Amino acid sequence: MTCSEVERVLPxxxxxxxxxxxxxxxxxxVKSCPACSDLLSDxxxxxxxxxxxxxxxxxxxxxxxxxxxxxxxxxIIRDAESRPVLVPVSPRRRWTSTAWWLAPVAACLLAxxxxxxxxxxxxxxxxxxxxxAVTTPTxxxxxxxxxxxxxxxxxxxxxxxxxxxxxxxxxxxxxxxxVVASAAKPTVEPxxxxxxxxxxxxVSTRAPSMRATYEDQLxxxxxxxxxxQAYLVRYPGDADARQQLLDAYQQKALLYQIALDRIQ
Amino acid sequence: MTDPKQRxxxxxxxxxxxxxxxxxxxxxxxxxxxxxxxxxxxxVSNPAQAEDLAQExxxxxxxxxxxxxxxxxxxxxLHRMTVNVVLMQLRKKGLPVVSxxxxxxxxxxxxxKEFGTEDARLTGSIDRLQLQRAIDRLPPGYRTVFVLHDVxxxxxxxxxxxxxxxxxxxxxxxxxxxxxxxxxxxFMRAEKAKTG
Numbered sequence: 001m002t003c004s005e006v007e008r009v010l011p012x013x014x015x016x017x018x019x020x021x022x023x024x025x026x027x028x029x030v031k032s033c034p035a036c037s038d039l040l041s042d043x044x045x046x047x048x049x050x051x052x053x054x055x056x057x058x059x060x061x062x063x064x065x066x067x068x069x070x071x072x073x074x075x076i077i078r079d080a081e082s083r084p085v086l087v088p089v090s091p092r093r094r095w096t097s098t099a100w101w102l103a104p105v106a107a108c109l110l111a112x113x114x115x116x117x118x119x120x121x122x123x124x125x126x127x128x129x130x131x132x133a134v135t136t137p138t139x140x141x142x143x144x145x146x147x148x149x150x151x152x153x154x155x156x157x158x159x160x161x162x163x164x165x166x167x168x169x170x171x172x173x174x175x176x177x178x179v180v181a182s183a184a185k186p187t188v189e190p191x192x193x194x195x196x197x198x199x200x201x202x203v204s205t206r207a208p209s210m211r212a213t214y215e216d217q218l219x220x221x222x223x224x225x226x227x228x229q230a231y232l233v234r235y236p237g238d239a240d241a242r243q244q245l246l247d248a249y250q251q252k253a254l255l256y257q258i259a260l261d262r263i264q
Numbered sequence: 265m266t267d268p269k270q271r272x273x274x275x276x277x278x279x280x281x282x283x284x285x286x287x288x289x290x291x292x293x294x295x296x297x298x299x300x301x302x303x304x305x306x307x308v309s310n311p312a313q314a315e316d317l318a319q320e321x322x323x324x325x326x327x328x329x330x331x332x333x334x335x336x337x338x339x340x341x342l343h344r345m346t347v348n349v350v351l352m353q354l355r356k357k358g359l360p361v362v363s364x365x366x367x368x369x370x371x372x373x374x375x376x377k378e379f380g381t382e383d384a385r386l387t388g389s390i391d392r393l394q395l396q397r398a399i400d401r402l403p404p405g406y407r408t409v410f411v412l413h414d415v416x417x418x419x420x421x422x423x424x425x426x427x428x429x430x431x432x433x434x435x436x437x438x439x440x441x442x443x444x445x446x447x448x449x450x451f452m453r454a455e456k457a458k459t460g
Contacts, residue, residue: 011439042386043442049390050414059301063315064293067322078284231393240397247311
């Protein structure tokens with residue numbers, strides 16, 4: 001039994017062959033030949049791990065938005081009483097005092113993501129200006145922190161796809177020069193951030209039936225962000241991973257935006 | 265799922281979707297979106313394109329929901345439709361869905377030993393992102409068969425029917441895809457080990 005003969009039947013081995021399907025000297029060769037043994041082991045590992053990739057990715061909320069819009073246009077959705085969760089049902093309205101900060105935060109998430117994608121792996125530089133510590137998640141503190149991140153990231157060209165984010169309010173809250181941080185990586189909290197908590201609080205107040213859904217969506221996108229960030233810690237120069245992180249930021253920003261449109 | 269109070273079964277959602285209820289469509293979408301999108305993404309390796317394909321697959325499904333009679337599982341119906349949408353897109357672009365090669369080539373027969381005996385085996389588990397990236401690097405023909413078989417669980421006879429090749433070709437493509445992935449993964453590990 002040669003290695004070449006063994007490799008001819010490897011596909012059956014990897015996918016599971018019934019007992020006795022192959023002669024005894026074949027199994028003996030596989031056990032005694034390190035190269036064939038390693039090859040079989042590796043191919044089985046690849047096939048096994050591949051199964052975990054099925055249903056492993058989450059599409060952006062905008063996919064459902066587009067589907068629902070198209071179905072309505074074609075008259076396939078026919079009821080006027082159903083309440084979609086992630087589909088804006090009314091044009092953007094005047095912001096209320098409780099939710100005005102959502103738009104700049106959404107814009108800042110996008111800017112932060114664009115910064116991450118564009119940032120080149122350079123030696124770490126200590127921040128010249130420390131970000132004000134946020135002890136109480138007030139709208140003002142959230143906006144200040146978001147504004148600081150936004151200003152730092154706004155200087156970097158974005159290669160992202162256009163997403164309807166509120167631009168005017170973010171410029172309105174642009175921070176002065178002395179609060180611009182250096183080119184350190186933007187931080188994303190591993191726990192629900194103050195902004196996320198406020199976001200959910202507002203949703204609970206304005207649209208309580210949607211809180212569970214938004215909380216679930218937020219947890220998923222935050223988990224995705226954490227996973228890719230952890231990967232980038234090990235492999236900071238990985239451009240694909242950076243793009244994935246940007247996509248995750250975009251998804252989170254869109255979630256905020258859709259909520260903003262819904263609860264106005 | 266949306267409001268827990270409004271949760272319905274898939275069968276109920278299908279019947280309500282036939283009546284045009286938006287919540288029912290959304291329920292079906294939420295139930296299957298990850299599988300559909302992941303399949304599209306694995307096949308085309310482009311998130312924006314995968315979104316478009318997933319959107320198209322769901323639209324085609326929802327347009328035909330009135331014809332669904334329940335003879336087979338809804339997920340199977342959707343799954344097959346998604347594959348067809350993706351393959352149609354690949355064919356439109358002129359990309360090969362599967363290679364025309366029928367048998368193993370001589371140079372592919374010997375087990376590979378490029379990386380030395382100390383690191384000859386892919387030990388432990390494979391990093392998911394690295395595996396995704398390795399799959400993205402596969403030639404389109406290999407990637408199609410690998411994704412359909414190892415990721416999505418189609419059998420070779422189903423793949424042969426879907427993509428229009430022989431069962432032998434499907435098996436051959438799969439084997440070559442796995443060999444290439446092994447090479448890519450080892451290369452990635454070696455590169456990462458160098459950069460620390």
